[in-house]
Amino acid sequence: MVSSPILLDFQSSTPCLKEVVAEMNSYWMENFANPSSKGNLSGLYASAALEVSRNKIKENLNLINKKIIFTSGASESNNLALFGFARNFQQRTGRNGNIITLKTEHQAVLEPLRQLKKEGFSITELNPESDGLILEENLLNSLRDDTFLISIMLANNEIGVIQPIEKIFNICKKNNITFHTDAAQALGHLQIKSFDSLANMITLSSHKIYGPKGIGVLIIDEDIQLNPLIYGGGQEFGYRSGTVPLPLIVGFSKAIELAIKNQERNSIQLAKYRDALMNGLLKKNSKILINGSIINRLPHNLNLTVLDINGSKFHKYIKNHIACSSGSACSNGKVSHVLTSIGRSFKEAESSVRLSIGLTTTAEEIEKSINVITETINKLRK
Numbered sequence: 001m002v003s004s005p006i007l008l009d010f011q012s013s014t015p016c017l018k019e020v021v022a023e024m025n026s027y028w029m030e031n032f033a034n035p036s037s038k039g040n041l042s043g044l045y046a047s048a049a050l051e052v053s054r055n056k057i058k059e060n061l062n063l064i065n066k067k068i069i070f071t072s073g074a075s076e077s078n079n080l081a082l083f084g085f086a087r088n089f090q091q092r093t094g095r096n097g098n099i100i101t102l103k104t105e106h107q108a109v110l111e112p113l114r115q116l117k118k119e120g121f122s123i124t125e126l127n128p129e130s131d132g133l134i135l136e137e138n139l140l141n142s143l144r145d146d147t148f149l150i151s152i153m154l155a156n157n158e159i160g161v162i163q164p165i166e167k168i169f170n171i172c173k174k175n176n177i178t179f180h181t182d183a184a185q186a187l188g189h190l191q192i193k194s195f196d197s198l199a200n201m202i203t204l205s206s207h208k209i210y211g212p213k214g215i216g217v218l219i220i221d222e223d224i225q226l227n228p229l230i231y232g233g234g235q236e237f238g239y240r241s242g243t244v245p246l247p248l249i250v251g252f253s254k255a256i257e258l259a260i261k262n263q264e265r266n267s268i269q270l271a272k273y274r275d276a277l278m279n280g281l282l283k284k285n286s287k288i289l290i291n292g293s294i295i296n297r298l299p300h301n302l303n304l305t306v307l308d309i310n311g312s313k314f315h316k317y318i319k320n321h322i323a324c325s326s327g328s329a330c331s332n333g334k335v336s337h338v339l340t341s342i343g344r345s346f347k348e349a350e351s352s353v354r355l356s357i358g359l360t361t362t363a364e365e366i367e368k369s370i371n372v373i374t375e376t377i378n379k380l381r382k
């Protein structure tokens, strides 16, 4: 019998928690009404359930002066934040200004910005330092008179580094610039007292935190104005038309509640296994480089480059035993833009691997993974 590979790819997605599934249960077949159908009792009940979920998210994230817009996930939230804000700015001011971002952002930020460039906006893509972090000084030096928006992620999806978001937001406030952050990878993994003071616009996704797929939020300051991406019935304050997926929203709000409540305990557990994996691999193998700052880092992320091996053979061998993400997986076989942005060569990026730990990961799986990777490295270096 072939055993299924060990899953070390929890940054790409997570399974739903049973409490989340239980919370969604009655919304599939019984309470299926459309929250916009307020003319009947079932619709009114659904509408109330929608607002209960929205308020629960506000409470758990400590949001006071913010609006929550439900979207299909972090990709859509990023698109809505960037296109919505930039196009509205253009309409209001009659100008195409400058937007600053980081080269290591997710494609769901970089691609909308490249599209905005075609629409006449100026886009600055800053380089991070070799540890993956942005230098405050570099951001300050890149500011222009016409910079109106900065988008920098809280935690990186490939190398797990945590950007100095507080400092960045302060720079934005001082310079009257709106700040958006993609916090999809950070939620539930960092102690964030108040999401209110993180940024003017915040992107979150449910399936990264043991919630259902296909649901996310864009959280915005009350006074932010966005042009919608989807026009229609005017749901979600007119920012995102379309019938809201109530079961997913109910599940997402439960997942947020649990992610916040258990954040400290979960982070300790995840970091313990991540550190065991890292230390085991470094002890048994030479010439392994850790990608990204080890200090300012998500507890469940490990990204490493194995020197002196053939990258494609390495991935071919380990994929039978470990489900993980390669340095080229994220963008259709292209080499990771994150790894090359922090100074890795194409060859090094190819022999890199992202290993991300989940709540179901066991000590035995960590031990086995260390052995499989070590045996593969030894075989390839012979």
Ligand SMILES: Cc1ncc(COP(=O)(O)O)c(C=O)c1O
Residues within 6 Å of the ligand: 011, 012, 072, 073, 074, 075, 076, 106, 108, 153, 155, 156, 157, 182, 184, 185, 205, 206, 207, 216
């Ligand atoms: C940082 C970041 N932003 C955006 C996304 C896209 O998220 P979604 O699948 O919810 O659209 C991901 C998912 O990989 C991510 O890690």
